[in-house]
Amino acid sequence: MKNFLNIRSAGMKKNAIRAMCDKAKKIPGSINLGIGEPDLNTPVEVIEAGCKALHSGKTRYTANAGIIELRIEIAKHLNKYNLSANPENEIIVTMGGMGALALCLLVTITPGDEILLQDPQWLNYFSQIKFCGGMPILVPVYEENEFKVSSESIKKRITNRTKILMLNSPNNPTGTVLDYNDLKDIAKLAKEYDLLVVSDEVYSTFVYDGVKHHSIASIDGMQERTIVINSFSKSFAMTGWRIGFASGNKKIIEKMAMLQENLVACVNASSQYAAIKALSIFNKTDKMIEVYRKKRNLIVDGLNSIRGISCYKPKGSFYVFPNVKKIGNNSETVANELLEKANVVTIPGSAFGPHGEGYLRISYANSEENLREAVKRIKKHIENLA
Ligand SMILES: Cc1ncc(COP(=O)(O)O)c(C=O)c1O
Secondary structure, eight states, X not given: OOOOOOHHHXXXXXXXXXXXXXXXXXXXXXXXXXXXXXXXXXXXXXXXHHHHHHHTTOOSOOOXXXXXXXXXXXXXXXXXXXXXXXXXXXXXXXXXXXXXHHHHHHHHOOTTOEEEEEESOOHHHHHHHHHTTOEEEEEEOOGGGTTOOOHHHHHHTOOTTEEEEEEESSOTTTOOOOOHHHHHHHHXXXXXXXXXXXXXXXXXXXXXXXXXXXXXXXXXXXXXXXXEEEESTTTTTOGGGOOEEEEEOHHHHHHHHHHHHHHTSSOOHHHHHHHHHHHHTGGGHHHHHHHHHHHHHHHHHHHXXXXXXXXXXXXXXXXXXXBOTTTOSOHHHHHHHHHHHXXXXXXXXXXXXXXXXXXXXXXXXXXXXXXXXXHHHHHHHHHHHO
C-alpha cells in the first residue's frame, strides 16, 4: 500500500507536553505541573447558560463567524483594552484560541513566507506555521532581559520574505508581560517593515502586581495590521468548551470566517451562549487572579528555596520558567528524573525552543496543597542528588 500521508503531516510530531503527561499517567500519585489548564471549574452560571441554550433549542448551526449577540459582547469587552472592532466583520468566534490561530495562519501564510516568533515559545505556533508551509524564524529571548522579546533582535531577523510577527503576552512558557513601551517599539518596526502582527492574548486576564495588559493593536495604526487572538479557555476555565475569538483586519477576519465555514461550519451553539454569560461576569475574575497571584508567589518562593534552582518571578500567565542549569545541562533529563524520582510532572524548557534549554516550564494552575507538596518532592530529590 502507498503511504497516503502528505509531506506536511510527515513533519508533525507528538507534542512534548502531551508526551510528558502520557508518561505521567503510568506513574501513580504524580503531581502534574505540566498541563496549562486552570484547575478551577467553569463558573456555574456559565454552565447554566450553556444548558439553557440547549434546552431552548439552540442546537443548530450558527453564523460561521459566530452569533452576532456574542460578537457584540466581544466588541464591548475589547473596548476595555482600547480596542475597537466592528462585530459585523472584524470579529470571529472560533474553536478556542487554537482555532483562531489556525484559521489566521492558513489564510495568510504563503509557502516560503517567514514568520518571526520568540524562542522559547508555545509549541503549537511552530507546528501550525510549518503545516501552512511557513518558515518559523526564531527570535531568542533571555532571562537577563526578563525573557522579553526586543525590537532590536526582531529587526535583525527581518528579511524581504518576512510576513508575520507572532507575539504572546502574557507569555507561555515564560510568564513575561510586555509593557506599553515594549509594544510601541515593536509596533514601530511592524509599520516600518509592513508586517502583520498576530498577537496571542489568551492570558490577558492573568496579570499581577498592578501590571496592566496592553494589546499592540491599541497602538496608533496597528489595528489594521494586527489579528488579536483570545479565548475563553483560560480566563473562564472553559478549556473543554472550545471557544475563543479573533479580531482585527477586516479582510483577514472575513476570509477566516469563509474558511471556518468550509472546515467546521461554526463553533457549537451552546458554547457561544455560555460565552455571552462568561463575559457578563468578567469583573468576578479579579478574585480568581488574586488566587493565582498567591499560587505564583508560593511556587516562585518554593523553587528559589531549592539550591541549584533560580526562578524569575513573572508578572503574567500561570507559568514559571525556572533555571535548572546548575542541576543538569539537559532539561529533558532533569524533567524525566523529576517525574521518575520525585513524581512531579514538569515540561523541559528545550521543548519550547533551543533557548529554552536549561529551564523547566511549571504551571501553577494547581491546588496550593499540590504546589507545596511538589516543591517538597523536588527539594528532596535535588538534595539527594547533591
Ligand atoms: C499561548 C497560548 N495560545 C493559545 C492557546 C490555545 O488555547 P485554547 O485553544 O484552549 O483557547 C494556548 C493554550 O494552552 C496557549 O498557551
